[in-house]
Amino acid sequence: MASAIEPAAAAVPRLGRARWHWAEALPWLVLAAVPFVLPGYLALGCQVIVMILFALSLDLILGYAGIITLGHAALFGTGAYAAGMLSAHLGWNEPITGLVVAGAAAAAVGFVSGWFLLRYHGLALLMLTLATAILLQELANTLAPYTGGYDGLLGIAIDPIFGRFANDLFRQNYYVYGLIVLFAAFMVARRIVASPFGQSLVGIRENVKRMHAIGAPVHGRLVAIYTIAAAMAGVAGGLFAQIHAFVTLQVMGFQLSGAVLIVVVLGGAGRLYGAFIGAAIYVILEDQLAKLSPEFWEFGVGLVLVATVMFARRGLLGIAEDLTAWLGRRAP
Amino acid sequence: MLSAAVSILFDGLAYAMILFIIAVGLSITMGLLNFVNLAHGVFAMAGGYATVTMMRAWEVPFLAALPIAFVVVGAASIVFERLLYAPLYRRSELDQVLMTIGFVFMAIAAFTYFWGPNPLGIEVPRYLKGQVDLGLREFPAYRLFMIAVGFGMILALWLVFERTLLGARIRAAVDNRRMAQSLGIDVGRLFTLTFAVGGGLAAVGGGLAVELIGLRPIFAIQYLVLFLIVVAVGGLGSIWGAFLAALLLGIIDTAGKYVWPAGGGFFIYAITVAALLIKPEGLYGKRD
């Protein structure tokens, strides 16, 4: 059955050797240039970075391990609430350790839920992840005295990073902060994907029966990558909480889970850099469309989604790969 | 005590009927066509808007508006199916999920454009208002009506699927498509028909739901999770599965709200997780 998650055969050789291809510098150069070229757009830039990080975490489990989940926002939200409550209730305002705590909390939730849920697949897994995420959201609402419930968690006041770089109105410091965190997370993701462990995930995705047959510990591997992805999603959530100094129940919501799924497929699943393109396009598209028509912008987003599925099955990076392959063939 | 139990049972049954009527179409299309149609809520919503428009603009009586909505939305879904869904049958579930979610977004914006963002309601006929005395106690008339429609529907569907040639053909196509085709059954035509019926049923459910939960353009996405749960817990492609799942979820949700209101949505989702952990293919689903 034709799939939006094709074996990233073209991508793996480039990333597989842990040696950097020259084209990989491009997205980083673009991201690094934004504070100089578009200094008024750094708030939007922060949104893009958080979404890239979140989408990266989903790509690890969706694009590489083939786990389809509609509840990934639960992990993002756990990280967000962990970082938020750490500051608001415990008065611990140091940002970097805040992110570590966020990642750890999300990893814990990911480990426990993954251990139970990853024995299932298909529609059952989809619904289980969705229902679990909603249950977590309900829990957060029940604990409203701690989480702030629907109205949100107030009182988050993050200290300046290293005592110097505060969260200013133009978001300059936090953009750079987010970019560094993204880079670090990306290095980890890249390492995993290029390793034998990462290869075995692709194997599980492609032919799980065979993996069982050769004695690979399928469930253990899946739980491992799910936990790592959960930690990454939690860090993204923590970053979100620190940038906005505000967390509501929406951070665990079904709509966010859907959005990050869209981002990964839009950019191209199983390609890591697909998360960059998908996140940038989705966030910027939504932003521009909402300015154009505050009432009907959803139509535009839906249209892009439909068009992507109909004409760009492997996402935009897939198109890019086809294009380079086609150009390559044309050269003598 | 007994009175409370009877209340809960009755209320839960009525709520379950709404879930069933809307979700059964989704179960049929997902099971028979192997197609993940997250835009199913749009058909339900369209039925709601059709009903409201007919009653307000043309003063069509409620009981006539529902079957008309069935036909209109059913016919419209044929167009949808032929043009937009048929190319996706061979694609992966993820593709189908994303494409249909895209449709939902477009539909919400479109309905907002034509009907405005305001919630809309209807005035049901006098004989469906108030309470009906059934001897031991009184029951709200509209909910009795819904229970009647729900039971009538499952009976009709069962008859068609188990007792008619058409139903036999559909079941054959589900069990083994190639074999059915080799026997000369026009599978494509069957699928279109099934899809139309599924969409029409959703429309009726949507029309019935207006009185209970109102109507707004975001209906399609707001209640989507509930329909998916009924289908997943019941098992794909099973009418009885959808019925039992709706009953289970409806009654437990209602009982939970009566006994522990602060629990909120907890019960429905907890039951879903429990049911799927035990029987991931659903109550009446096929194990693969």
Add this chain to the structure above:
Amino acid sequence: MQLGHALAVGVLAVALAAGAEAKSVKIGIVATFSGNGAEFGQQIERGYELYRKLHSNEIAPHTVEIIKRDSKRPDGAEAKNAVQELITRDKVDVLAGFVFSPDAMSSAPLVTQAKVPMIIMNAGTAWIPKLSPYIARVSFSMWQSGYVMGEYAAATMKHKTAIIGITDYPPGKDSAEAFKRGFEAKGGQVVDTIPMGGPAEVPDFTPFFQRVKDAKPNAFYVFVPAGNHAAAVAKTYANLGMRAAGIDLIGPGDITPDNNLQEMGEAAVGMTVVHHYSADYDTPENKAFVKAWKEAYGANSTPDFMGVQGYDGMAAIFSAIKKLDGNMDGDKVMEVLKSWKFASPRGPIAINPETRDIIQNEYVHKIVKDGARLKVSVVGKVDQVKDQCVELKVGRCGQ
């Protein structure tokens, strides 16, 4: 001699007028224009656009430029981003709108930092104005209607016991607390408080209402969001025959919104609610307002509390423009707003200079049938109500 005097004055006036430049005052509106709450954004927009249309000559030669931003999801983050851009990129003079409380709450630190006035046209959580000295609220506090309803139910309607049913989120909890305080202050007793699901999907209210029916209180105070929830409440109440069982349905006016009232049908007749506005008010200001509204938006449309809040919000901004001659310095605008009084369609309103929250009349509405349509009949009134949460220093309001 007099001619010379007049000439001198005339020349002086011309010289002064020539010195004044026409300013374009930028207003950033952040509200829900799509998705959940889109109908509220639409009503608020209709309200402020109506005021602007009717009164734009009053601020001549200055003009007003409005930049609309959708706050998309009720998570506060989108609103905060929009506010950040409106302040830094669009350089707005004033911010307004804010339908959901999280949107206002998350944006408060930004307006404090940038010293940009923020006029809240809806968000009703009681302690929001405390979050920044640049916030002024022209809409309402959940406490105003809840507390007054509580007092009225005990003192005038003579109810002894009540059960509270609310949608389980902060405005509901605010409203419940307010009603309880008012009701118990006048000798009533709240027997139970029942959370009834969340604000997104409309739950089946029957099990909650059944529980109340079994408990047989004198009154059932309900708060749910306006719209589909409110309609479902009225219908469930009627379907269970609760009025015949002797249980009075009361609440804040959110449960009888003007926009949906006719749809709620017979079920709504007999309800008593307390609110700050109804389109049926029989005052010259309101009659003119409703007439202008219907002329602008169609005979079938009706203003509601959201619409009048948008209208009054724009009136507040206009008064600042007039007083400051278009020089919208943040601190000066707040000074003007703090002493602002207005003859609104809802009656006389003012901003409390100490709390920057709205002071307005609260009216007791009874829903009656007037021929074929439902109508609001005003059976009681409390003048110039201040937010009781802050007055009584309850919880967060007291900090």
